[in-house]
Amino acid sequence: MGDKKKWFSLDFGVSKGEAVSTNSSCGCGSTSGGCGSHNAPPKKEPVASSCGCGSTSDGCGSHTMPKNEYLITAEEFDAAVEGTMVGETRKDGFQQVFDVKMDRRTAFRKLTASLLIGAGAVQTSCSAIAGEETKEKAQIDWEEQFKGNYKLMTQEEKQATVDRLVRSYQLRKKENIKMSATDASKDVLFGYAFNISKCQGYMNCISACVEENNQDRNSQMQYIRIHEMKDGQGFKFNEADDNYYHEVPAAGHFYMGTQCFHCDDPPCVDVCPVEATWREEDGLVVIDYDWCIGCRYCMAACPYDGRRFNWSKPEVPEAEVNKNQHYLGNRMRKKGVMEKCTFCIQRSRSGNDPACVEACPTGARIFGNLLDPDSTIRWVLENKQVFRLKEDLGTEPKFWYFMD
Amino acid sequence: METFRAFISMVKDSIGYITHGSKVYHVWMFFLSLIILIGMYFYAIQLEEGLSATGMTDRVSWGLYISNFTFLVGVAAAAVMLVMPTYVLKDIDFKQAVLIGEGLAVAALIMCLAFVVADMGGPSVLWHMIPGIGVFNFPSSMLTWDIIVLNGYLFINITIPLYILFRHYQGKEAKAKVYVPGSILSVLWAVGIHLVTAFLYEGLQARPFWNNALLGPRFLASAFAAGPALIILVLAAIRKFSEFKIEDKTIKKIALIVTVAAQINLIMLVSELFKEFYAPTHHSESAYYLFFGLDGKTALLPWIWTAIPLNVLATILLTFHKLRNNLNILYICCFMLFIAIWIEKGFGLIVPGFIPGPYGKIAEYTPTWVEIWVTLGIWALGAFIFTMLAKTSIGIELGKLRYKKKRAVQTETT
Numbered sequence: 165m166g167d168k169k170k171w172f173s174l175d176f177g178v179s180k181g182e183a184v185s186t187n188s189s190c191g192c193g194s195t196s197g198g199c200g201s202h203n204a205p206p207k208k209e210p211v212a213s214s215c216g217c218g219s220t221s222d223g224c225g226s227h228t229m230p231k232n233e234y235l236i237t238a239e240e241f242d243a244a245v246e247g248t249m250v251g252e253t254r255k256d257g258f259q260q261v262f263d264v265k266m267d268r269r270t271a272f273r274k275l276t277a278s279l280l281i282g283a284g285a286v287q288t289s290c291s292a293i294a295g296e297e298t299k300e301k302a303q304i305d306w307e308e309q310f311k312g313n314y315k316l317m318t319q320e321e322k323q324a325t326v327d328r329l330v331r332s333y334q335l336r337k338k339e340n341i342k343m344s345a346t347d348a349s350k351d352v353l354f355g356y357a358f359n360i361s362k363c364q365g366y367m368n369c370i371s372a373c374v375e376e377n378n379q380d381r382n383s384q385m386q387y388i389r390i391h392e393m394k395d396g397q398g399f400k401f402n403e404a405d406d407n408y409y410h411e412v413p414a415a416g417h418f419y420m421g422t423q424c425f426h427c428d429d430p431p432c433v434d435v436c437p438v439e440a441t442w443r444e445e446d447g448l449v450v451i452d453y454d455w456c457i458g459c460r461y462c463m464a465a466c467p468y469d470g471r472r473f474n475w476s477k478p479e480v481p482e483a484e485v486n487k488n489q490h491y492l493g494n495r496m497r498k499k500g501v502m503e504k505c506t507f508c509i510q511r512s513r514s515g516n517d518p519a520c521v522e523a524c525p526t527g528a529r530i531f532g533n534l535l536d537p538d539s540t541i542r543w544v545l546e547n548k549q550v551f552r553l554k555e556d557l558g559t560e561p562k563f564w565y566f567m568d
Numbered sequence: 569m570e571t572f573r574a575f576i577s578m579v580k581d582s583i584g585y586i587t588h589g590s591k592v593y594h595v596w597m598f599f600l601s602l603i604i605l606i607g608m609y610f611y612a613i614q615l616e617e618g619l620s621a622t623g624m625t626d627r628v629s630w631g632l633y634i635s636n637f638t639f640l641v642g643v644a645a646a647a648v649m650l651v652m653p654t655y656v657l658k659d660i661d662f663k664q665a666v667l668i669g670e671g672l673a674v675a676a677l678i679m680c681l682a683f684v685v686a687d688m689g690g691p692s693v694l695w696h697m698i699p700g701i702g703v704f705n706f707p708s709s710m711l712t713w714d715i716i717v718l719n720g721y722l723f724i725n726i727t728i729p730l731y732i733l734f735r736h737y738q739g740k741e742a743k744a745k746v747y748v749p750g751s752i753l754s755v756l757w758a759v760g761i762h763l764v765t766a767f768l769y770e771g772l773q774a775r776p777f778w779n780n781a782l783l784g785p786r787f788l789a790s791a792f793a794a795g796p797a798l799i800i801l802v803l804a805a806i807r808k809f810s811e812f813k814i815e816d817k818t819i820k821k822i823a824l825i826v827t828v829a830a831q832i833n834l835i836m837l838v839s840e841l842f843k844e845f846y847a848p849t850h851h852s853e854s855a856y857y858l859f860f861g862l863d864g865k866t867a868l869l870p871w872i873w874t875a876i877p878l879n880v881l882a883t884i885l886l887t888f889h890k891l892r893n894n895l896n897i898l899y900i901c902c903f904m905l906f907i908a909i910w911i912e913k914g915f916g917l918i919v920p921g922f923i924p925g926p927y928g929k930i931a932e933y934t935p936t937w938v939e940i941w942v943t944l945g946i947w948a949l950g951a952f953i954f955t956m957l958a959k960t961s962i963g964i965e966l967g968k969l970r971y972k973k974k975r976a977v978q979t980e981t982t
């Protein structure tokens with residue numbers, strides 16, 4: 165790698181702890197990267213003895229990495245990829261049936277209606293007649309309406325709003341949800357790679373994503389789009405079909421998925437007038453749904469069709485609600501706010517792969533920590549001919565494509 | 569204290585004055601109120617259902633509201649074309665026209681803000697935008713710049729005429745020392761609201777149709793054609809319906825401004841078309857869609873092919889002094905130009921920005937009735953506000969409204 169790191173100008177190394185050694189004079193440090201999780205380190209040139217490799221071999225010691233090995237074969241890589249997916253393609257977590265009817269209380273609607281401010285005041289002051297629960301609900305709604313921007317909250321405030329939301333859900337739906345507010349961990353920068361040769365257009369990723377992230381079922385919102393393109397014509401997105409309903413893989417076609425690319429220099433973030441969307445430390449571009457005013461400027465600014473808007477009140481049948489939530493991720497949204505792929509923040513921050521990665525039956529999707537030299541994603545970036553879409557725009561997406 | 573009392577009296581007098589008038593006036597105001605009420609009813613539907621009540625989708629996420637907003641910023645800035653010569657260059661001719669122009673600017677700005685609010689997904693949390701209380705992403709977001717310049721411009725355009733009218737109301741001359749600096753500021757400011765609004769779109773690398781250095785200058789040129797064109801039409805109406813004297817000379821001078829701006833606008837249009845169609849690139853697809861349609865999707869064709877001929881015809885007619893100096897032809901030209909630019913700088917600019925989408929998807933946009941009625945409602949609101957402002961300032965300028973001369977008001981308004 166070294167200074168020839170043209171395909172990605174991010175610096176994996178600087179101030180990110182000792183786990184990373186991108187010493188420019190030494191090819192080995194990063195090259196040995198992918199090795200850990202796989203069988204062998206792909207290495208062409210022998211390790212230079214004098215430089216950063218020392219620390220690398222230290223780091224790899226636990227993986228019993230032999231030095232001076234040769235390139236990993238494609239088969240081995242495939243096996244490794246499949247290994248990460250085994251047994252996880254079939255999930256039934258969301259099929260459980262909860263026997264709670266959809267209870268859209270009038271009070272709730274009134275409170276969340278546009279002129280909530282006045283209504284909230286009335287509700288609170290009418291506490292004499294209202295029951296304890298109603299009072300609590302009103303109190304929660306009041307505090308929720310006037311809370312600040314999540315990005316600027318202290319740890320306590322973050323926890324407080326999460327607690328309120330959980331309690332509010334409990335009061336309304338008589339169901340418990342789990343909501344976390346996990347912050348980005350150090351030395352993590354998430355990245356994603358997509359294998360065009362593998363994708364067969366099954367769209368398992370899309371359905372897994374919809375279920376995982378509680379997306380509106382009425383409007384059939386999807387973060388991911390799979391573009392079906394004709395073989396032999398290259399990437400002709402404008403002639404591709406991103407909304408097909410036929411058996412796949414269709415002969416003479418190949419498939420390519422797009423979603424939010426979590427740009428490292430995201431134009432969507434710059435344009436937001438209220439800083440309702442921002443880039444987290446671990447590279448995820450997130451939205452505070454409660455702070456968003458729904459101007460859709462970010463949508464116009466995104467060159468990758470990454471954002472989705474709640475044009476009407478999103479509805480998810482109670483039985484299908486994923487109750488394992490994150491404040492910045494798949495918690496329930498309301499109408500008139502922006503949302504998008506978060507690389508399943510509720511999963512990725514607790515060490516899992518996003519739902520799409522897990523659901524893909526072909527292993528076309530690779531996800532991992534770009535700062536971890538042993539991660540699969542790093543191996544792909546360093547050993548495959550990767551490219552990104554619309555690089556000329558300077559947005560530095562953290563989403564690469566490659567072919568076998 | 570005396571000043572304060574005079575001010576209260578002016579407010580009272582104005583309210584009295586605008587609630588009385590001729591039959592035509594009452595019918596007109598009643599008609600506008602009706603449209604506003606219908607618009608509000610449809611806005612209530614939109615609030616209840618969400619923006620799905622509009623024709624906008626994830627593929628075309630801005631529509632009629634933002635189009636009208638963009639166009640009206642131009643109209644608002646047009647007042648400056650009258651302010652400059654009157655206050656700064658001491659051209660007496662324009663003095664009466666300018667109060668009307670600034671009234672127009674105020675009405676247009678209020679419409680702008682109304683359109684932005686109508687377009688919001690969460691109007692109840694708009695306070696997030698208020699600096700200090702909310703989070704104001706300045707200077708990174710051009711939208712925050714726009715909020716600043718629009719509100720600042722609104723403030724300037726309210727205070728200057730208010731000051732002048734208030735002085736006149738008291739029977740005193742307005743002090744040039746006070747209002748001239750304000751006027752110069754408003755001149756610069758008007759260019760600012762334009763450029764900033766253009767930058768709103770120009771700064772998006774994601775949308776090649778907008779990401780074009782000519783967008784800002786073209787905004788200016790088209791606005792300085794459409795705005796004064798509207799002012800001419802309004803002055804013509806005022807001449808007809810009130811005793812306010814507006815000389816032919818004033819109208820003809822404004823017509824000159826319209827003509828020059830329209831000519832410059834046309835030159836830029838040619839330059840733009842040349843670039844898009846002589847050596848078409850991938851980035852010319854939006855222009856193709858706008859002018860010829862793509863893949864059989866042709867929703868904008870009738871609009872743009874109405875706008876372009878109107879624009880060209882009006883500009884050619886205006887170019888000939890003989891024709892321009894014939895007031896009837898002038899009014900027709902102004903009307904044509906206004907419509908043409910409304911289309912061109914409205915959804916002829918906004919909608920093709922989204923078509924084709926980032927990956928070439930062509931999804932068309934058709935406004936729904938909810939959207940159309942809300943839009944009409946906001947235009948009616950603007951007309952309503954403008955009528956009130958114009959009537960008051962005409963009343964004061966004609967001397968019908970004077971401090972301690974209330975009797976005159978009552979006799980006039982029977």
Ligand code: SF4
Pocket residue numbers: 423424425426427430431432433449465466467468469470471504559
């Ligand atoms: S892909 Fe679009 S939404 Fe995602 S970070 Fe980049 S610009 Fe923002």
Ligand code: SF4
Pocket residue numbers: 435436437438439440441451455456457458459460461462463501502
């Ligand atoms: S829609 Fe929401 S997130 Fe997007 S720019 Fe507007 S306020 Fe920010």
